[in-house]
Amino acid sequence: MTEEKKVVIKRLESAKVLGKFMADYYYELDNASKTGEKKVAWCTSVGPAEILRAMGFLVYFPETHSAMLGSSRMATDLIPKANAIGYSPDICSYLTADIGAYLEKVSPLAKVFKGIEGPPKPDVLVFNTNQCRDVQDWFAFYAKEYNVPIIGVHSFVGVQDVTEAHVKSVAKQMEEMIPTLEEVSGTKFDIDRLREAVALSRECSDLWKEVLDTAAAVPSPITFFDGTTLMGAAVVGRGTQKANDAYRVLLKELKERIERKEGALENERFRLYWEGMPVWGRLSAHAKLFASLDACVLASTYCNSWIFSALDPKDPFTSMARAYTELFIVRADAPKEKYIRDMIEFFKVDGIIYHDAKTCPNNSNCRYGMPQRLEKETGVPYLTINGDLNDLRLISDEQTKTNVEAFIEQLEERKAK
Amino acid sequence: MNQDKLFVGTDVGASRTKVAVIDTARKLVGYAVRKSGTNFTATADACLKEALEMAGAGKERIAGAISTGYGRKNVSYAQQTRTEIGCHAKGCFLYFPMAITIIDIGGQDNKIIKLDENGQRTSFKMNRKCAAGTGAFLEEMSPRLDIPLEDMDGLARKSKDMVKLGSFCTVFSATEVLENIRNGKKVEDIVKGLFYSVIRRIIEMDSFTENVVMTGGVVEHNRYLVTMMEELIGRKILVPEHPQLTGAIGAALYALEADAVYRDA
Structure with missing residues (x-):
């Protein structure tokens, strides 16, 4: 009988620092929610967090809660609860899992952090539809439940080139949020505080970019699967000094690995790029599957989506508008393809894995012929796996495994040629 | 002594287990096919025994064995595993050494x-989560129509006025079938419609290159599907002598190539 290869996933020491950051973050939010000492704003993951920080809000990001519902594999049992009240199983399973958890009064936060029962109560909900339209509907549910204001930015979609018109429109929408935020927070808006938040956010973005760029080393000191958990601070902590401090520790460890020529995998034979959402409930299984084949999934569009190089404290609104519109997810296929071509080259990629996430059409970029076009242009082969970010009913593990193994066999044949 | 060596490929599929035994000249000298059942290890063992009997050989002549298919990890005598994608490719290229597109219709995928042209795999695709268009679709329809699976091919050939089914879904297709029965449609026309549904699901999966090869258990037992596919794509389709065995043969070829003595000889 053939034995399954035993795989040991190497952990980064500094993951503990990032873990502590996340714990402190959730306890601070929980305290604010219970005591009312500070106001809490809910924000979409690439929403205008800097403005909220400048107004003194603590900022909570429901998408991270949904990702936790996915990775704890609670989501699949909760999604049907949201389906039952009218949210289709075909729409975003972040939304359905989160609303299901609310209806059932359960939360992975309660399992991980002693004393926390669930997400903090919001005082205001702030979205940016640059992610997708679903975030607006998701927040609208909570606006009604908690009877709090909902405001947001309606972004452009399919943007070819980011023009002044795009930027002006988004910047204006951001400025127009201020009166509501002043009213909820009881704090007068101060442009200098926004400049500070934007400067810290930019610093966080630069550090996170530096972290992810270490994967260009051969062997790579970091995997995509590491990145999906380490990115927590870039999502929830951008605009804070603590997040930046945590990333400095991580960066140091990664640079040390590079110096020692120590890879994230024991034996890196293939270098892969991940396009699309992670399958949260299978992070560990996928990490082991690829590692068992000596294939390092080392870079992704997903983790790189929290890099906002356009942020500029000198011109906070305009630069935020630009940064949040330049994003991959907002763009047309041509700029998206250029982005991936650059990534293939920079990270010296042997193959691309596209995740076609059933409930996330907005972030499944394999549905309009992109993989075929890119393969033709670059010669880098691809594999599409069908699955979902949170709904495990949409996943066939055996199919995924066979497909991934067959893809690696194909890469082996190419190398042997 | 090389000519005495035998190589075994075992393809434990979702529906059937196939074993192929080849000699050093890559000639198929024994094979067996059985329902995979619930004990893959025992089924593979039984298939191996039967295939070796056909080859007139004992186990001692086996110089290498590789397994493939869903149950590939459950084969007691295999030294290595390969995916069925690689094995089907290998098996087909033995019979058709040219640039080809292989369509394999299995029990569940x-x-x-x-x-x-060098046998190098350039791409592959499997059906998505749904088993529409696979053997499972026909297996589901057979009791609905009260027709043994083995009679379907003969019936489809008799059809003069095929019934087209619209649904992707096997269960909804069954509803459509019932509706057609109610409306007095002939069984052979419905069966041909089922075959047409199978090949529609396949042509939706990918584009084909010039030379197309069809394999798999469904093709082995329903050759009319090949004729229908030829009509649909407008060219001749290649079918190996044992289309159900190509995965197992491919696994045996991998075992042969892995054999150090053979390589050195």
């Missing part, structure tokens, strides 16, 4: 594999 369909595969489209493209090879270049």
